Every structure is written in structure tokens, then in C-alpha cells.
Amino acid sequence: MxxxxxxxxxxxxxxxxxxxxxxQIQEGHLVTLFGESGAGKTSTLRMIxxxxxxxxxxxxxxxxxxxxAEKRTNLKPQQRRIGYVFQDYALFPNMTVRGNLEFGLGxxxxxxxxxxxxxxxxxxxxxxxxxxxxxxxxxxxVALARALVQRPDILLLDEPLSALDMKIRLKLQDxxxxxxxxxxxxxxxxxxxxxxxxxxSDWVFVLENxxxxxxxxPSQIFIQDNISGKFKFTGExxxxxxxxxxxxxxxxxxxxxxxxxxxxxxxxxxxxxxxxIVASKAFNPMIYKxx
Amino acid sequence: MNWEPLILxxxxxxxxxxILLFISIPISHWLAHSKSRLxxxxxxxxxxPLVLPPTVLGFYFLLAFSPNNAFGQWLxxxxxxxxxxxxxxxxxxxxxxxxxxxxxxxxSGLASLPVSLAEAASVMGKSRFTTIxxxxxxNIKPSILTGIVLAxxxxxxxxxxxxxxxxxxxxxxxxxxxxxxxEVEAMNYGAANFYSLVLFAITFSILLLVYLINGGYLKRFWx
Numbered sequence: 293m294x295x296x297x298x299x300x301x302x303x304x305x306x307x308x309x310x311x312x313x314x315x316q317i318q319e320g321h322l323v324t325l326f327g328e329s330g331a332g333k334t335s336t337l338r339m340i341x342x343x344x345x346x347x348x349x350x351x352x353x354x355x356x357x358x359x360x361a362e363k364r365t366n367l368k369p370q371q372r373r374i375g376y377v378f379q380d381y382a383l384f385p386n387m388t389v390r391g392n393l394e395f396g397l398g399x400x401x402x403x404x405x406x407x408x409x410x411x412x413x414x415x416x417x418x419x420x421x422x423x424x425x426x427x428x429x430x431x432x433x434v435a436l437a438r439a440l441v442q443r444p445d446i447l448l449l450d451e452p453l454s455a456l457d458m459k460i461r462l463k464l465q466d467x468x469x470x471x472x473x474x475x476x477x478x479x480x481x482x483x484x485x486x487x488x489x490x491x492x493s494d495w496v497f498v499l500e501n502x503x504x505x506x507x508x509x510p511s512q513i514f515i516q517d518n519i520s521g522k523f524k525f526t527g528e529x530x531x532x533x534x535x536x537x538x539x540x541x542x543x544x545x546x547x548x549x550x551x552x553x554x555x556x557x558x559x560x561x562x563x564x565x566x567x568x569i570v571a572s573k574a575f576n577p578m579i580y581k582x583x
Numbered sequence: 584m585n586w587e588p589l590i591l592x593x594x595x596x597x598x599x600x601x602i603l604l605f606i607s608i609p610i611s612h613w614l615a616h617s618k619s620r621l622x623x624x625x626x627x628x629x630x631x632p633l634v635l636p637p638t639v640l641g642f643y644f645l646l647a648f649s650p651n652n653a654f655g656q657w658l659x660x661x662x663x664x665x666x667x668x669x670x671x672x673x674x675x676x677x678x679x680x681x682x683x684x685x686x687x688x689x690x691s692g693l694a695s696l697p698v699s700l701a702e703a704a705s706v707m708g709k710s711r712f713t714t715i716x717x718x719x720x721x722n723i724k725p726s727i728l729t730g731i732v733l734a735x736x737x738x739x740x741x742x743x744x745x746x747x748x749x750x751x752x753x754x755x756x757x758x759x760x761x762x763x764x765x766e767v768e769a770m771n772y773g774a775a776n777f778y779s780l781v782l783f784a785i786t787f788s789i790l791l792l793v794y795l796i797n798g799g800y801l802k803r804f805w806x
Contacts, residue, residue, distance in 0.1 A: 341702075341706055342706075343702050343705075343706070368599045368705070369706045369708075370705055370708045370710070372706075372708065372800075374706060375706075376702075376703065377705045378703060379699075382697065382699035382700055382702065382703035384700060384703075384704075384718050384722070385722055386718070386721035386722050390732070395704075395707065395709075395717065396707045396708075398708060437708075438703075441707070442707060442708060497739060508775075522722040539643070551655055
């Protein structure tokens, strides 16, 4: 169990913001911090990692105190067992892919973990390349593997997939789930993408202006219970067009573009870019055998 | 021809550059990342030799190191150091005089690296020393090279400080730039031309090499 009870005044572009957090995270869970930019998501990760010092409060992880303002305990980042995947990946440009991983090895640590991780994220062919010759998705895999070299208990992922296109995103989500399960990690993910959160996380904390305003499972948070659909997908509106008497709403669901018919009254409060749920009762879908 | 002043010049520049490299890395690292209120003060001090006439620096060194005052006397008696009109004195003065030329390139190199590199290394359990030597410095090689060369070339080119604190002792403190002045004074244009030509050629070659390396021309040529 990770318990955070911390506060800090953050100096943001819009002025000072009071950041106050009191949350518990179950061991072995994959939880998501969700919220607008500037809500304090990255700051939360940085405080857990020891890169940013809270003004007061307490951080304890699996029974150990990492930060306690009253007792003046503040473990250095080096002493906290965490893996951190940075938003810009933070790969060391002077080292090869393999070198980046090997740099993370502790004293007397077995080297076999390197091969295991390289195989796990399928980097075998690229292991002797330098990071600046890799694509975004490949860099992301290196960053993920590197974060796990020291066998951390906690994995922190700061918007790991936001810069990648949909196809690579889906693949990387699978890698994240795979390492999360294989190494029994407690993973904290910062994400904006509702579909991604649905797929990956056990629990969601919604942050607004430095405070948790809602928490729950992804479906509790993002799907209103008054929809009794049998199929539910979350997606993003790409286009709204009027055709004769109805409207056709084009929605991107994962990497599929779907057209949905809607009434004028439904379209009124929809805008391009809105996150929506497309739900359907069980009686109209059709089934085709494909394989 | 008397090669002594030239050899002395390059010996002084080489020793000064090596010592400066070790001093400048911690200073640059601190300046690049500190948010301390003292930072502008230290930055101003480091940059002073850029604008101050070298004679001012030389004059104060002369006063400070003179055996006639307490500090100079203490150096002389307890450490056996005589810094006025001696080679070690020249080295110390040159280090101060060329400090900004080493610190500035390394500082801007370090500041240009993403902060997340150092943070990633510390999260991976690495000490600050390991982070600097294995991650930060290898990624600012062009800046380090620029610093080394500028500090070296600037030390070769110094005149005022050396004249004030070193005097003009052949074999000890008579470096090439002073020898040129000496020979011109003595209407000995041939010797002055010899020293000048050697300095001109060597400094040009060094700077050319740096721009070739940092501009990536050599790499392209080899490929």
C-alpha cells in the first residue's frame, strides 16, 4: 500500500496553486492520475520519486516512510526503489540502447535482467543503436525497459504514450500491462486518454487544481450508469454533419472511424474533440464470421 | 633562435588548462543548476576577467602575493611559495584570468541538457558524481572541447597579467607575448617576427581544428 498525504504550493504559469493530496494506492494495482494539464499530475509523480519536495505531509510505501515533514525524513531519489518513465523518455544520448539499460544496474546485480528486458520489449535488433536513431515508439520501449532494470516495486509513467500514434500506442499499452503483471508492480500512470485508461487501469484518481475530486474504477468515473448499453466504447468526435433530417457523427474509437446517427437534440451539446461513449443495445448488432 | 619563451608559453597554457578543467566542471555545474541568491554574484565574479583590464588583475595579484604583506608572507613562510615573479604565480594568475573561457562553454552546455537526464540517473540510484562523469559530461563534448581550446588560446595570448606578476625573467616568466614586446623595444624585428609567426600559426591551427570538429566537417570527410 502506498499512502500519500502531502501538500505543497506549486508555482504555475497561472499563479500559485495549492496542491493537496490524500490518497491510498493498493499494492499491485495499476492506477491512473487523470486531469487537465497543470492539475498536478506530474508533480505527484515527482514527489513520489523524490524529485520534488512537498511542503508538508507524509509519504509511506509498503510500510516504509519515504517522506515525513515532521520527522524531517526525506529519502533521496537514489534510496527509493522506483522506475520512472519520463515524458521526454530521458534516454542517455551517449549510450547505446543496451548501454542505457546497463547503466541502471546496481552493484553486484546479475546482468541477465538486461537480456530478459530487451527480449520482453523486443529490442534485440536495436540494442546496439544510439537513442537518436530510434523512433518514438522504440525510445518509449527502451525507457520502459530501463525503468525496470533495478527491479523497482513502483513504476511511474508520465504520459508515456501521448506522443505516439494510435497503432503504436495500442502495442505499447500491451507492453505496459505485460511488465506490470510479470514483475508484480504497483504502477502509477498519468494519462489523458480515456480509452487507454479503460484498458489499463484498475483505479482512477481525477485531479483538478491540485486536488482529487473523484476516484473510482474507470467505468465508475467515465461512464454514467444511466446508459444500459450492452456494448460500450469510448471515443472522440472527429466530425458532425447534417444529412437530411438526421445528423451523422463521426467518432474515432481506438483506431477505427465509426459513423453514428444522432438527433438534433443530441448533437446540440456535442463538439468536435469531445470524448463520448458509443453504446448499443444487444438487438441491432450483426455478427459475421471472419475466421 | 631562442625557443625558450615559446616553450614556456605552451607549458603555462597546458598546465593552466588542465587545472582549469577540473576547477570549472563543479563551478559550471553549480552555476547551471543552482537557484541560490549567490549565483549572480559568482557569475559576475567569474566573468570579471572578460572586462577588467588585465593590468588591474595583475596589480592586485602583485599586492596580494607580495612578501611584504601578511598573506604573501604566510604563503612564503609556511608553504615555501613565492608567487610574485615566479612560474607558480603565473599559473595561479592565468587560472583566474582564463576562468570565464572555460566556465562559460561548459555552463551553457550543461544548461542545454534536459533536466530529466540527471533526474533519470538519480532515480536509477546513481550518485551525483557518476551522473556528471557518465551522463552529463559525455553529452557536452563539443562544449568541453571549446572550453579547453579557448582557455588554452587565451592563456597563450595573455600579456598584461603576466607582465605585472611575472616580471620578465628569462626561462621563468618570460613568455612569448612578452618576448615579442621585448624584441620590438630592442628594435630586433626579426626575432619578434619569429615569435609572432609561431604564435599566429599555432593558434590559428588550434581554432581551425575546433571549428572543424564541432562543425562535424571531419566526420563527414571520414565517412
